[in-house]
Amino acid sequence: MCLFQCIMNYFPEEVLEHVFDFLTSHRDRNAVSLVCKSWYNVERCSRKKVFIGNCYAVNPELVIARFPRFQSLTLKGKPHFADFNLVPHDWGGYVQPWIEALAKNGISLEELRLKRMVVSDESLELLSKSFPNFKSLTLVSCEGFSTDGLAAIASNCRYLRELDLQENEVDDRKGHWLSCFPDSCTSLVSLNFACLKGEVNAAALERLIARCRNLKSLRLNHAVPLETLQKILVQAPQLNDLGTGSFVNDPYSESYFKLKAVLQKCTSVKSLSGFLDVNPRCLPSIYPICTNLTSLNLSYAPGIQSNDLIKLIVRCKKLERLWILDTIGDKGLEVVAATCKELQELRVFPSDLHGVGNAAVTEEGLVAISAGCPKLNSILYFCQQMTNAALITVAKNCPNFIRFRLCTLNPVIPDAVTNQPLDDGFGAIVQSCKGLKRLSVSGLLTDQVFLYIGMYAEQLEMLSIAFAGDSDKGMLYVLNGCKKLKKLEIRDSPFGNMALLSDVGKYETMRSLWMSSCEVTYGACKTLAEKMPRLNVEVINENEEMEGRPKDKHRVEKMYLYRTLVGARKDAPPFVWTL
Amino acid sequence: MSPPLLGVEGQSQCNVSLMASSASVDCVSQTGPGLKENNYLGLSDCSSVDSSTVSDVPEENKKNLNLKATELRLGLPGSQSPERDSTFALQCSGKIDEKQLFPLVPSKDGICSLSQKTVVSGNKRGFADTVEGFSESKSSIFSEGNWMFNAAASESGQPKLAGNAGINVMLANRSSGTQSSIKTEGPAKASQESNVKMNGSNTNSAPAAKAQVVGWPPIRSFRKNTLATTSKNNDEVDGKPGPGALFVKVSMDGAPYLRKVDLRTYSTYKELSSALEKMFSCFTIGQCGPQGAPSREMLSETKLRDLLHGSEYVLTYEDKDADWMLVGDVPWEMFIASCKRLKIMKGSDAIGLAPRAVEKNKNRI
Numbered sequence: 001m002c003l004f005q006c007i008m009n010y011f012p013e014e015v016l017e018h019v020f021d022f023l024t025s026h027r028d029r030n031a032v033s034l035v036c037k038s039w040y041n042v043e044r045c046s047r048k049k050v051f052i053g054n055c056y057a058v059n060p061e062l063v064i065a066r067f068p069r070f071q072s073l074t075l076k077g078k079p080h081f082a083d084f085n086l087v088p089h090d091w092g093g094y095v096q097p098w099i100e101a102l103a104k105n106g107i108s109l110e111e112l113r114l115k116r117m118v119v120s121d122e123s124l125e126l127l128s129k130s131f132p133n134f135k136s137l138t139l140v141s142c143e144g145f146s147t148d149g150l151a152a153i154a155s156n157c158r159y160l161r162e163l164d165l166q167e168n169e170v171d172d173r174k175g176h177w178l179s180c181f182p183d184s185c186t187s188l189v190s191l192n193f194a195c196l197k198g199e200v201n202a203a204a205l206e207r208l209i210a211r212c213r214n215l216k217s218l219r220l221n222h223a224v225p226l227e228t229l230q231k232i233l234v235q236a237p238q239l240n241d242l243g244t245g246s247f248v249n250d251p252y253s254e255s256y257f258k259l260k261a262v263l264q265k266c267t268s269v270k271s272l273s274g275f276l277d278v279n280p281r282c283l284p285s286i287y288p289i290c291t292n293l294t295s296l297n298l299s300y301a302p303g304i305q306s307n308d309l310i311k312l313i314v315r316c317k318k319l320e321r322l323w324i325l326d327t328i329g330d331k332g333l334e335v336v337a338a339t340c341k342e343l344q345e346l347r348v349f350p351s352d353l354h355g356v357g358n359a360a361v362t363e364e365g366l367v368a369i370s371a372g373c374p375k376l377n378s379i380l381y382f383c384q385q386m387t388n389a390a391l392i393t394v395a396k397n398c399p400n401f402i403r404f405r406l407c408t409l410n411p412v413i414p415d416a417v418t419n420q421p422l423d424d425g426f427g428a429i430v431q432s433c434k435g436l437k438r439l440s441v442s443g444l445l446t447d448q449v450f451l452y453i454g455m456y457a458e459q460l461e462m463l464s465i466a467f468a469g470d471s472d473k474g475m476l477y478v479l480n481g482c483k484k485l486k487k488l489e490i491r492d493s494p495f496g497n498m499a500l501l502s503d504v505g506k507y508e509t510m511r512s513l514w515m516s517s518c519e520v521t522y523g524a525c526k527t528l529a530e531k532m533p534r535l536n537v538e539v540i541n542e543n544e545e546m547e548g549r550p551k552d553k554h555r556v557e558k559m560y561l562y563r564t565l566v567g568a569r570k571d572a573p574p575f576v577w578t579l
Numbered sequence: 580m581s582p583p584l585l586g587v588e589g590q591s592q593c594n595v596s597l598m599a600s601s602a603s604v605d606c607v608s609q610t611g612p613g614l615k616e617n618n619y620l621g622l623s624d625c626s627s628v629d630s631s632t633v634s635d636v637p638e639e640n641k642k643n644l645n646l647k648a649t650e651l652r653l654g655l656p657g658s659q660s661p662e663r664d665s666t667f668a669l670q671c672s673g674k675i676d677e678k679q680l681f682p683l684v685p686s687k688d689g690i691c692s693l694s695q696k697t698v699v700s701g702n703k704r705g706f707a708d709t710v711e712g713f714s715e716s717k718s719s720i721f722s723e724g725n726w727m728f729n730a731a732a733s734e735s736g737q738p739k740l741a742g743n744a745g746i747n748v749m750l751a752n753r754s755s756g757t758q759s760s761i762k763t764e765g766p767a768k769a770s771q772e773s774n775v776k777m778n779g780s781n782t783n784s785a786p787a788a789k790a791q792v793v794g795w796p797p798i799r800s801f802r803k804n805t806l807a808t809t810s811k812n813n814d815e816v817d818g819k820p821g822p823g824a825l826f827v828k829v830s831m832d833g834a835p836y837l838r839k840v841d842l843r844t845y846s847t848y849k850e851l852s853s854a855l856e857k858m859f860s861c862f863t864i865g866q867c868g869p870q871g872a873p874s875r876e877m878l879s880e881t882k883l884r885d886l887l888h889g890s891e892y893v894l895t896y897e898d899k900d901a902d903w904m905l906v907g908d909v910p911w912e913m914f915i916a917s918c919k920r921l922k923i924m925k926g927s928d929a930i931g932l933a934p935r936a937v938e939k940n941k942n943r944i
Contacts, residue, residue: 084794141799167801195801276809302806350796351806382796407796440797466795491794 016042026051045069052076053486053511055093055117056536059566060101071110072136073098077117079514079560080464081489083141086516086558088542090573093117096126097571103130111136111162118142124149128156135187136162146171147198154180162190172198179204188212192219194243194274199223210235219243222276230259237265241295244274251281260285270294273323275301280308290315294342297323299349310335320344320375325351326361326382333365337372345378350409360409363390363416370397378403385416386443391425395432404429405440411467411492414444421445427452430460440464450474454481462487475499479506489514497524504531512562523552525559529579536568537561537579549577825915831859831892831923842915848907852894859923893924 020043023029029047033040049072050063063070077093095117102109109131119142127134134157147170153163154177178193178200188208193200202224209215209232217240220229224245233239249256259282269289278301293316298304304312306329313319313332319340326348328336336343346369348361363386370376370393377400386408406426414421422443430436430453437459441449445468453460454477461484469475475495478488479502488510496519507513507528522539529537540558541550550556568578825842838858845851894906898917906914906921 081794081797083799084797085800086794141801167799169801276805300802300805300809302809349798349802382798409796411792411795464797466797 013038013042017046020046024049048072049111050074054562054564055095055098056566056569057511057562057564060098062565064101064105064107068107071108071133072113073102073109073111074113074115075117076115079489079512080116080487081491081514081516082116086491087560088540088573088575091540091576092569092571092573094123094571095119096123099123099126099130107131108133110134111138113138113140114142115140116142118144119149120144121146121149121152125152125156128152133159135159136164138162138164138166139168140166141168143169147173147175147177147196150193151175151177151180154178154185155182158182158185159187160185161187163188164190164192165195166192168195170196172196174198176201176204178208181208183207183211186211186213189214190217190241191215192217192243194219194221196221197223202228206231206235212236213238215239217241217271219273220245222246222274226259226282227255230255230262233259233262233266237262238268239266240268241271242266242269242273242289243297244272246277247275247282248277248279249282251279251284256282256285264288267292271296271321273297273300275304278303280304283308283312286312287315292318294318295321297321299323299325299347301325302327302351306332314339316340318342321346323347323349325349327351328361328365330361330365330368333361334368334372337368340373342375343369343373344375346373346376347380348382349380350382360384363387366390367393367397370394374398375400377401380405380407380440382407382409384409385413386422386425387415387417388420388422388425388428389415389417391422392428395425395428399432399434401429401433401436403438404433404436405438405464406442407440408443411442412444421448423448423452427456430456435459438462441468442466446470447474447477450477454478457482459484461485463489465490465493467492469493469495472496472499472502476502479503485509486511488512490516490518492517494519496520500524501528504528507532507535507561508563510563512560514558514560515556516558518555520556520559521552522550522554522556525556526552526579528561533567534563534565535561536564538572539577539579541575541577827896827918827920829855829858829921829923832925834859840921842918847911848914851906855894855921855923894921895924896921 016039020029020032023032026049029043033043044066045068047067047070050067050070051074052058052063053076055075055077063073075095075098077095078087078091081087082091093116095114103126109127110133112127112134113136117139119139124145127137129152137153137157137160145168150163150165150170153160181188181204185208189212191208198221200221200223205224205228209218215236216238218232218236219241220232220243222245226246226249229245229247233242249259263285266289270292272286272289272293272295275298280303283304290312296313296316296319298309298312302325304327306327309324309328310332313322313328313336316322317339320342322336322340322343322345324332324347328348333348336346348365350360352360361381361383363383366379366381366383366386367390369379374397376398379401380403383406386406391406415425422441423446426439426441426445426449430439436457439453439457439460439462441453441464447470450469450473453463457463460482463478463482463485465488472495474493475490476499478485479499485506489512491514495515500515500520501524525537525539529535538560539556540560542557572578826839827842828837829840830837840851840854840858842851845854895903896906896914896918897920898904899919901919903922909917
């Protein structure tokens, strides 16, 4: 034992615990647990927040056994590609067993954050009744519940501080869930119901806001009329984060004048979103807020055209985060580049998903942004076309990217000028951005791009591939090269058994691998499952007419594998085979 | 279900016609039975890739070997490029100069021909295959006809043969592998340079109809659904009020179905009303008889115009404030900016809106 260790062991555990309290990131705490047994024990008993990136990698009992005193749980369920309808309904990801287990074992849960999980009304009700100190519920991209479940939360969670619903599919029963907050509820700090479709009782909402003096974040859904917003803002000028409801009014009306007046007083609003329904002529009312904004999300505002967008953005000099639709155009992005010098994160979403729209951005917008915004570190960019030259320029301008996600609307489009694959462009990105953790590639790509990724993307943790590559070599470059890879998701690419089976041990160092519409066969999946008992290799079969199992040589349409401590899951539906 | 095809821009073959008439299922059938094996990604200019059969493959490989020396490849240790070791060592030493950020040198920075081996095995499932695969699995997300892609022609001959061939192979037919041809369309080479430019601009100005593939573009379904519903609610308009089509629904009382017109294709009210007359003539014919209007034999355009303008029908529109207005009061530009949908109302319903029209009717009869 070294001297340091001797000294550390003389400290009573309370001291260690106190030191560990300063460690909030679960990665740091995981590292600390590996030092020695006593640190492992101290750490595990003192961990308050547990993060589980794949709910099927463990089970609730194991988590409770290791961390008996945790109060906050984050769970992620379905694979990422479920967001894009690639995972069938009923695949799994149920939160119910977790809530049951936590309740049974006396965990005093205060915070629950779920992503891509199936949450039923029953689960919400059980949650609301089992944990008297429950304070915070965040649901992202979840489904399976209705406003009845929300009513249960509102009614029973006496100290609720945060109810944050982001992009969930909620069955809106037109009930009065919001009215279920009792008059005694004054603790709300954050309320986000922007994803709900139905109406809420305006008077109940106004009263709720009025009595929650600590409310900092409020995101309304589009059914809340402008008049209600105005009344709410009078009661809550201290808001930091505002999501508007319906922003439609006659700009010559009295209510609009009142709105303008109250918005001028909302000097603490730093983050703005909403505008799903909008009359662009009412937008000048928010100009006073623009000067203080650090975060602006107009990606759900298709009603605002490019010139109105520009008029807004030109006032937002402090913007750090901008989510917008591609209606802004390359010209608009040039304005962003000229104005938003503090910009760190940009997301440009496509507005026209069905037709042959002309509203789109190209490589020019991206280059302009990269030139004008030196602090840019995260980008999601849906574009009509791209060029290697542009990507190379972007790589030179912005070496600080942590997340770089490029999506060409045509998934196999080559360089728009040279018609070459976009290999070199992405190669420049990975070579220049040494801290890159997340990458999504698109456009015409050969194995070469994966050679570059394997060689240069040393910090890469998540990689998304679609319609790319020529052969198994592509996937091999990635598996061999990216040492920190945690999540790999591939669709419609010619990677097959050779790549899959070349380094089976690699998958235990990763959270998960998704491969769909590739060249992997059933036999290879079986082989992999046999060799690696601590992986769940799931094959998703969507061919209803098939009887029995496919032959070994048949291609597998969808395969999802992940490391796990608890073997095959027991809640898999019949169309999911765990090999 | 028509097999999907990738169109090739700028090439003087039937592919061009495919591109030109987007969403043209008919064109697909013109190409003959089954999939025509074309060099969709336009990497067809390579001189060695002229004819169609497997026998060409070895020739390609020979040419590949010759060009190998000019290829820029960054080999991983143990990979295929022994002659490049010194370069790799340079890279390892951490010097990063301009060159390493892959300046575009078209003749050299070609696709690494790592995929030589895969030419034969036809591993890559191209886009066409994917789409085909969906048809096999009876996906309902499919939409017929919109299968074209801007797969542009490439530049002059490159050491890209193997890569190209690999792509070509898979495009044709997944199961046939090597048999699939590497047919090229001959005259492509001559117009290469101009094609390149054209392609660049084509992508901008004339986007082909986008293919509908499951999960592409990768956007959360919540976002997709929300934006789709909003655009339906806000304005009954496809695309943006800007350049592009401005489709509005046109309903007519008593007609069994509605129509849509693109307001941007007209510049005056007169054009619009004559177009609507033509569109709805089939319905008005039926209406004539029972109401004692002119008999069928005497129907002509003028009669219809009378019907629409003078007597039975009044053209109205719903504006952004959801009010029903009489068409014709405001300047044309203002009209198309605020019109959400059109309705051809019966005279009796339109009494409140257009008293003069009703009186005209009385005068005529």
